[in-house]
Amino acid sequence: xxxxxxxxxxxxxxxxxxxxxxxxxxxxxxxxxxxxxxxxxxxxxxxxxxxxxxxxxxxxxxxxxxxxxxxxxxxxxxxxxxxxxxxxxxxxxxxxxxxxxxxxxxxxxxxxxxxxxxxxxxxxxxxxxxxxxxxxxxxxxxxxxxxxxxxxxxxxxxxxxxxxxxxxxxxxxxxxxxxxxxxxxxxxxxxxxxxxxxxxxxxxxxxxxxxxxxxxxxxxxxxxxxxxxxxxxxxxxxxxxxxxxxxxxxxxxxxxxxxxxxxxxxxxxxxxxxxxxxxxxxxxxxxxxxxxxxxxxxxxxxxxxxxxxxxxxxxxxxxxxxxxxxxxxxxxxxxxxxxxxxxxxxxxxxxxxxxxxxxxxxxxxxxxxxxxxxxxxxxxxxxxxxxxxx
Numbered sequence: 001x002x003x004x005x006x007x008x009x010x011x012x013x014x015x016x017x018x019x020x021x022x023x024x025x026x027x028x029x030x031x032x033x034x035x036x037x038x039x040x041x042x043x044x045x046x047x048x049x050x051x052x053x054x055x056x057x058x059x060x061x062x063x064x065x066x067x068x069x070x071x072x073x074x075x076x077x078x079x080x081x082x083x084x085x086x087x088x089x090x091x092x093x094x095x096x097x098x099x100x101x102x103x104x105x106x107x108x109x110x111x112x113x114x115x116x117x118x119x120x121x122x123x124x125x126x127x128x129x130x131x132x133x134x135x136x137x138x139x140x141x142x143x144x145x146x147x148x149x150x151x152x153x154x155x156x157x158x159x160x161x162x163x164x165x166x167x168x169x170x171x172x173x174x175x176x177x178x179x180x181x182x183x184x185x186x187x188x189x190x191x192x193x194x195x196x197x198x199x200x201x202x203x204x205x206x207x208x209x210x211x212x213x214x215x216x217x218x219x220x221x222x223x224x225x226x227x228x229x230x231x232x233x234x235x236x237x238x239x240x241x242x243x244x245x246x247x248x249x250x251x252x253x254x255x256x257x258x259x260x261x262x263x264x265x266x267x268x269x270x271x272x273x274x275x276x277x278x279x280x281x282x283x284x285x286x287x288x289x290x291x292x293x294x295x296x297x298x299x300x301x302x303x304x305x306x307x308x309x310x311x312x313x314x315x316x317x318x319x320x321x322x323x324x325x326x327x328x329x330x331x332x333x334x335x336x337x338x339x340x341x342x343x344x345x346x347x348x349x350x351x352x353x354x355x356x357x358x359x360x361x362x363x364x365x366x367x368x369x370x371x372x373x374x375x376x377x378x379x380x381x382x383x384x385x386x387x388x389x390x
Contacts (some may be wrong), residue, residue, distance in 0.1 A: 013042075028169050029076075032064035035162050039139060040066050042158070043151055047117060047140035050162075051080065051088035051124075053133060058082045060089060060135060062113070067140075072116045086111035088136040091124035097152050099123045114140065123147045125156045128163040137162065246287035249277035249317055252327075255291055256298055256315055263302045271306050274314040280325050283380055289357035290327060290375065296351060297329035297373045305333030305370060325379050330372035 017038055025031050032050050040048035047067035051060040059079040062068070068075075082089035090108040091098040100122050102110055114122065119140040127134040137159045147155075253275060265271050282290070294315065301313045311333040320326045351373075355362035360377025 026169065028166075029064070031165055031169065032162075033066075033075075035137070035158070035165075036064050036066045039137065039155065039158050042154060043139050043147075045139040045141050047119065047142070049075075049138050049140075050127070050135060051086075051138060052135040053082075053092070054079070058085075060086065063135065068113070068117060073113050078113065080111040080113055081109070084108040087114065087122050087124050088138055091126060091136050091138075092133055095126060097123065097125045097156060099147050099152070118142055121145045121147065123152060123155060125152070125159045127159045128166065134163065134166055245281050246284060248280045248282050248287055248290060248325075250279075251287055251291060252294055252315065252317060253277055255294060256313075259295065259298045259302070260313075265302070270308075270310040271302070272312040274312050276314070276316040276318070278318050278325075280317060280319065280379055286358050286377070286380070289354045290377070293351055293354050293358070293362065293373075293375055294327070294329060301329065301331040301333070301371075305331040305335060307334065311370075319379075320376065323379055323381075325377060327375040327377070328372055330367070331370040333370050335366060335371045 025034075036048040036050060040046070045067075047065070049065035049068065050063045052063040054061055058081065060082050062073050062075055062078045062080065065073065065075050080086045080088065083093060084090055085108065087098060087100050087102075087105075087108065087110070100107075102114060102119050102122060117140065120143055121141040122138060124136045124138045127137050137155060139155065256273065256275065260271075260273055265273075298313060298315070305311060305313075311331060314328070314330045314332075316326075316328040316330075318326055351362050355375055355377070358375065358377045359380075360375050363374045365372040365374065
């Protein structure tokens with residue numbers, strides 16, 4: 001009686017241990033191998049194996065096993081006959097647990113693997129629904145033994161738990177495949193969008209060069225700069241393969257330096273660039289909005305603040321409190337014209353709209369020396385999405 005209770009306890013421990021392992025592991029081969037190890041321990045059998053059905057084949061694959069000598073079978077390679085050609089095949093035909101005394105068996109042919117392993121008694125149960133079975137779970141004894149109804153119930157419960165783990169793994173694979181497909185499609189869209197924006201930028205530059213009126217040329221160039229700011233985001237998304245998180249500091253660093261070069265300013269010019277950018281991750285739409293705001297502010301600084309081409313443009317990105325960041329674009333020049341400060345320029349007219357897109361608030365400050373634009377915005381929590389920043 002004590003031995004029966006001890007055996008029952010070991011079986012329950014094996015079920016519980018496998019359940020915990022299956023929930024924490026996504027490697028199917030490890031799940032199947034661990035299943036064999038624990039079921040062999042629970043039933044105290046020297047051999048346990050999982051026989052997997054092969055689509056459009058009458059054979060079964062020994063997918064995982066413990067206790068089988070390598071000169072008899074290799075997991076993932078060795079196959080046995082299905083149907084009435086093996087105990088596992090017969091179990092799938094009948095759709096119910098099969099216990100077999102191998103030396104006297106007449107219902108089916110004993111497979112070469114079972115015969116060479118000197119199996120005396122085997123027990124098989126179906127893994128999964130009969131019509132869509134994954135295969136069978138088999139335990140083999142090398143000595144005379146009676147598999148009790150309790151033993152078979154344990155084996156079937158174990159197979160049911162294994163079937164649930166297989167369903168979970170299949171669903172995980174499908175989710176990964178769907179995510180990869182969506183990622184590929186999105187990257188293709190990013191690539192096409194990047195190319196389209198590059199074409200638009202080139203066309204705007206061409207039209208700006210052809211424009212006879214300076215005001216028309218200025219507006220076309222301004223629009224071209226905005227399109228370029230958008231294109232830069234898509235280029236970074238495509239190159240890195242990231243689809244939902246942008247390292248805002250790296251993006252702004254490249255954007256501002258490009259804007260200086262577009263205005264003919266190099267590192268050794270009298271108009272200096274001072275960058276203080278703390279790494280902050282935002283989503284794609286926020287990056288676009290913040291980038292357009294920075295593009296307008298830096299462009300205005302370079303156009304209006306330094307008639308003598310002397311001074312400094314400072315761009316600062318910092319965290320001000322948990323979940324919030326502040327962006328500041330400032331110059332120490334003569335400032336902007338009054339009509340620009342009042343928002344008469346199209347860029348600054350758009351800034352409040354862009355600030356809302358960035359989940360923030362924008363203010364413009366007139367200083368004793370120069371002008372400063374401030375954007376305080378919320379930072380999304382992108383850690384749960386598993387994304388890496390650009």
